[in-house]
Amino acid sequence: MTPSAAAAMKAAFTPEQERELVAWTKKYPYTNLGLIEALRSVQDWHRLVTPAAAARVAEIFDLPFNHVWSTATFFPTFTRWKTGEKRVGICHGLTCFLAGSDKMEKCLEKTLGVPKKKATADGKLSWEPMECLGACEQGPALQVNDRLIGKATEESILKLKDLK
Amino acid sequence: MTKILTKHFDTEPKFHELEAYRRLDGYEALKKARGMERAAVLAEVKKSNLRGLGGAGFPTGLKWETVPSEEKVPGPRFVVVNADESEPGCYKDRILLTRAPHQLLEGLLIASHVIGAKDSFIFIRGEYQNQYDIVEKALAEATAAGLLGEVKIHLMRGAGAYISGLDTALLETMEGKKAWPRQPPPFPTVAGLMAKPTVVNNVETLSMLPFIVNEGGEAFAKIGGPKSGGTVLFSISGSVERPGLYEFPMGVKLREVLTACGGPLPGRKLKGVIPGGTSMPPLMEKDLDIQLDFDSVRAAGTFLGAGGMIVLDDTMDAVEIAHNIERFLAHESCGQCTPCREGANWSERILHRLLDGKGEAADIANLSRVGENITGKVICALGDTVGMVLKGYITRYPDDFNKRVKQS
Numbered sequence: 001m002t003p004s005a006a007a008a009m010k011a012a013f014t015p016e017q018e019r020e021l022v023a024w025t026k027k028y029p030y031t032n033l034g035l036i037e038a039l040r041s042v043q044d045w046h047r048l049v050t051p052a053a054a055a056r057v058a059e060i061f062d063l064p065f066n067h068v069w070s071t072a073t074f075f076p077t078f079t080r081w082k083t084g085e086k087r088v089g090i091c092h093g094l095t096c097f098l099a100g101s102d103k104m105e106k107c108l109e110k111t112l113g114v115p116k117k118k119a120t121a122d123g124k125l126s127w128e129p130m131e132c133l134g135a136c137e138q139g140p141a142l143q144v145n146d147r148l149i150g151k152a153t154e155e156s157i158l159k160l161k162d163l164k
Numbered sequence: 165m166t167k168i169l170t171k172h173f174d175t176e177p178k179f180h181e182l183e184a185y186r187r188l189d190g191y192e193a194l195k196k197a198r199g200m201e202r203a204a205v206l207a208e209v210k211k212s213n214l215r216g217l218g219g220a221g222f223p224t225g226l227k228w229e230t231v232p233s234e235e236k237v238p239g240p241r242f243v244v245v246n247a248d249e250s251e252p253g254c255y256k257d258r259i260l261l262t263r264a265p266h267q268l269l270e271g272l273l274i275a276s277h278v279i280g281a282k283d284s285f286i287f288i289r290g291e292y293q294n295q296y297d298i299v300e301k302a303l304a305e306a307t308a309a310g311l312l313g314e315v316k317i318h319l320m321r322g323a324g325a326y327i328s329g330l331d332t333a334l335l336e337t338m339e340g341k342k343a344w345p346r347q348p349p350p351f352p353t354v355a356g357l358m359a360k361p362t363v364v365n366n367v368e369t370l371s372m373l374p375f376i377v378n379e380g381g382e383a384f385a386k387i388g389g390p391k392s393g394g395t396v397l398f399s400i401s402g403s404v405e406r407p408g409l410y411e412f413p414m415g416v417k418l419r420e421v422l423t424a425c426g427g428p429l430p431g432r433k434l435k436g437v438i439p440g441g442t443s444m445p446p447l448m449e450k451d452l453d454i455q456l457d458f459d460s461v462r463a464a465g466t467f468l469g470a471g472g473m474i475v476l477d478d479t480m481d482a483v484e485i486a487h488n489i490e491r492f493l494a495h496e497s498c499g500q501c502t503p504c505r506e507g508a509n510w511s512e513r514i515l516h517r518l519l520d521g522k523g524e525a526a527d528i529a530n531l532s533r534v535g536e537n538i539t540g541k542v543i544c545a546l547g548d549t550v551g552m553v554l555k556g557y558i559t560r561y562p563d564d565f566n567k568r569v570k571q572s
Contacts, residue, residue, distance in 0.1 A: 028318055029240075029283050030358055035340025036323050040290065067341070074342035074498075075323035077290055089291075093252035094442045095401040095474055097488045131326060131492055132252035133291050136401035136472070137408050146293035 001055075008052035009059075017045060021060050035061055039072055047083045047119075076131075084119040084126035086163045088112075090152055091141040093132030101140035104152040105129060111157050125160065166387050168375045168395045169368065170411045173263055180298060182305040185266040191311055193374035197274045198313070205278045209373070211381030213393030218246055218329075218366030219440065219470040221392070221458035230353040231279055231361045237354075241361040243275045244338070245286040245370060247295075248322050248329040251441035252492060253472025256397040257367040259409045261288070261295035264371065265302035269317070271370035274377055276315045279363050284315055287334060289322045296321060326496035330544055331364040333498070344500045345544040366470070368397055388414030392457040396471055402438075403428040403477040415455040418447060422475065432477035436560065440469020442489045443549040445556025446476060466556070482561035483568050487515035489553050497546060504547030507538040511554055518568040528565050532558060 001009075013021065020041055024034035038061070042053050049072045058068040072078045090108060092101045108127045109115060119126040135141035135148050142152035144163065149156060178184040185191070197205050210225030231241060245268065249257040260268060268286075276284045288296050296319065303317055320338060322328050328337040332346035335357050356362020372394055376384045385393040392414040398421060401407045405426030412421060418437060428434050436446030439456065444467045447454070451464050461468040476485065494508035511534050514527050535551030542548065558565055 028320075030339075032340040033318075033320070033338055036337060037321060040321060040323060061340075063340070070342050071340055075325050077323035092488075093492065094438075094485065094488050095253060098402060098474075098480060098485075130291075130324075131495060132250055132254075134249050134255040134258045134289070136253055136255055136399065136474070139401060143291065146291050148291075148294060 005052065009055045012053040012056040021057060025061055031061060032063065035071060039078055043078050048080060049078045081117055082119055084124050086125050086144050088125060088127040088160060089130035089133065089143045090127065091133040091139065092129040095136040096139035096141055099139040104140050104157065107154055107157050166395060166413055167411045169260065169264065169371050169397065180263055180265055180302065182266060182309060190266055191270055193377035194270050194273050197277055197377045202278050205377065208376055208381035212376045212384035213388060213391060214369065214372055214376065214384065215392050215458055216366060217368035217396065221468060224365065224369055227353060228278060228363060230351065231363060232354060234280060237361060239360060240283060241279055241281050242357050243272060243279050243281045243284040244357060244362055244364045245272055245367060246329060246331065246334055246364050247286055247288040247367050248334060250289055250326040250329050251443060251470055251472055253401060253438060253441045253474045254470045255399040256409060256471050258292055258295055260367050260371055261292065261299055265299045266306065267371045267374060268367055269302060269306050271373035272317065273315060274373045275363065275365065275370055282314055282316065283318065285318045285320055287320045287322060287338060290324055327498045327546060334364060335362065344498050347543050389455060389457040391459055398471045398473045400425045400473045402474040403432055404475050405429060415457040417453055418456055419452040427475035428477040432479060435476040435478050435480055438474040439466060441472035444469045445552060446560060448560060482557045482564035483515060483518050486553060486557040487519055490515055493546060493550050501542040501547055503538040504542045504550060507534045508550045510534050511550060523569045525569055527569065528558060
């Protein structure tokens with residue numbers, strides 16, 4: 001590891017965050033069972049998972065870096081791009097697609113002024129199409145930070161700007 | 165109409181709270197089960213013909229029976245609740261977690277008693293944060309009321325991968341690895357979480373247990389069809405007037421379900437009905453009088469799946485539908501098996517070309533060939549689905565496909 005990479009790894013988390021990561025190693029009957037939850041915390045704090053953060057998590061969990069990095073790059077929740085503080089998801093599963101999710105995607109792009117998977121300049125908001133959110137009766141379904149908002153309409157999308 | 169899981173949904177708005185749940189005889193079955201021999205509870209579950217309602221339809225009692233005894237394999241064993249509902253069209257578990265978390269907890273505790281699990285897990289998909297909060301609160305209530313006994317129930321969230329909903333991929337996810345399905349044998353009941361005997365059951369399946377213990381396996385079996393006991397939930401969407409959650413006895417006729425939910429929409433013609441989530445090819449007009457249970461739907465050339473019913477009408481285009489499903493599968497293919505990783509992407513691209521009006525005459529045959537080269541040649545059901553969906557839509561709606569080629 002280069003000295004700069006080592007420094008980045010050391011500086012990845014605040015002491016409080018370090019304590020929370022350690023807590024995840026002890027939450028379940030086996031250490032590694034806490035890894036997904038720990039990475040979810042990292043994503044919440046940094047709004048992405050960097051190699052430096054993954055390396056520090058690997059140290060805390062006593063796992064090889066490659067193990068943590070292969071997990072962090074597999075799951076859609078963890079990103080290598082920086083999401084907005086509010087991460088908006090528009091479902092494009094079959095029912096939501098049939099109910100016009102592509103129109104709502106265009107509406108999101110226009111209303112928030114950014115393409116998918118790119119945060120607004122102030123870092124507050126980003127949007128992306130997501131796979132089935134399990135809310136087909138309210139399609140096209142809209143969610144913010146893993147919480148279902150309900151049916152996406154031009155009005156409900158306009159309201160997202162107030163989340164800032 | 166016989167209802168088991170949603171019986172109190174219309175009349176008790178606070179069914180998710182411990183006080184209301186207990187007032188309606190909640191946790192009585194757990195008390196009864198704990199007073200019974202484990203083998204006696206298992207015998208009732210076997211008698212009930214309860215089958216896995218997460219999609220596979222495997223007999224629950226039979227699954228439990230394959231867990232080796234403590235004498236044979238000493239050490240811990242686990243029960244894992246699969247609440248990673250991600251199949252497009254399915255949202256029954258979301259509503260069960262929201263409205264009836266204690267029903268699930270009671271079922272889980274009954275299963276833990278039979279299996280001898282001291283640690284049990286509920287794995288909830290990350291996108292169900294609202295439901296996670298509800299289950300967390302219910303668990304705190306049950307714990308404070310001393311209902312857990314010796315069992316510890318752990319909650320865990322997923323991270324957005326559809327494949328995590330497959331039992332062996334779920335176990336890999338829980339272990340902090342990328343969600344690559346395992347190649348059984350050994351099956352999870354022999355070597356599951358951390359290689360310990362593990363029963364993985366769906367939310368709906370476990371939620372049936374309080375009824376089975378209270379009323380007996382025979383009473384449950386009598387409600388359903390010959391080989392699938394009890395009721396089944398359908399989460400209905402698409403071309404319907406009243407989308408939502410419906411509970412019917414196993415073996416209900418498709419026509420009856422469509423009448424209840426008002427599908428297809430007025431003025432539209434029925435194009436097909438996806439019975440259990442987008443992985444299942446649609447049932448057709450001619451199937452309106454078949455019985456919806458695992459075996460009858462299978463005989464009609466598709467699968468009951470996990471009750472995610474999507475009604476299709478004549479305003480919808482089969483190529484667009486197939487493209488949407490294949491795009492989903494290509495995105496969610498875990499990449500472990502080459503035929504699925506490559507084939508799903510190729511099918512998405514060929515379908516995209518058809519949609520773009522650039523389809524060639526050979527494309528339809530190529531799609532079928534790509535599908536045939538995946539099904540049966542991969543570790544898990546996702547890959548099989550890629551081929552099944554292609555074949556399903558091409559054979560059912562040849563006109564929609566041929567039209568795309570002629571235009572180009």
